[in-house]
Amino acid sequence: MRIAITSEGEALQSAVDPRFGRAKYFVVVDTEMNVTAVIYNGANVNAAQGAGIKAGKRVSELGVQALITGNVGPKAFEILREGNVAVYTGATGTVADAIEQFRAGNLKLAESANVEGHW
Numbered sequence: 001m002r003i004a005i006t007s008e009g010e011a012l013q014s015a016v017d018p019r020f021g022r023a024k025y026f027v028v029v030d031t032e033m034n035v036t037a038v039i040y041n042g043a044n045v046n047a048a049q050g051a052g053i054k055a056g057k058r059v060s061e062l063g064v065q066a067l068i069t070g071n072v073g074p075k076a077f078e079i080l081r082e083g084n085v086a087v088y089t090g091a092t093g094t095v096a097d098a099i100e101q102f103r104a105g106n107l108k109l110a111e112s113a114n115v116e117g118h119w
Helices: 051-061 074-082 095-103
Strands: 002-007 025-030 035-040 066-068 086-089
Touching: 002 095, 025 051, 051 074, 066 095, 074 086
Parallel strands: 002 066, 066 086
Antiparallel strands: 002 025, 025 035
16 A cells, blocks of 8 residues: 655654644555655645645645644645545654554544645
8 A cells, every 4th residue: 555644854753743744745645565755745835825826736646545634724634535545643752653553543534624724
């Protein structure tokens, strides 16, 4: 399975970014092959508006089945849902910690956004 995790840095030891749309990086992991790719989200970090929508489209285009993050707003959530990306919120610690939380079933599958837009 391919998953994307919001990250403040480029390594598995980097902290999970609690924001989705304005996360600096997305770390994409193939959980079966243990292959990792890092996607820079710099265009959205300081965007005046639309960061969640643009990031949602980008993540959907990466072909991931799941996104792990701290929080996700309503517009981004809808874009991800349309892209068939399951959203897991409440991740904390490092990217590696979030992967382990996911594998252990300790993350909540979001049924809707958990923060308002422009969070």
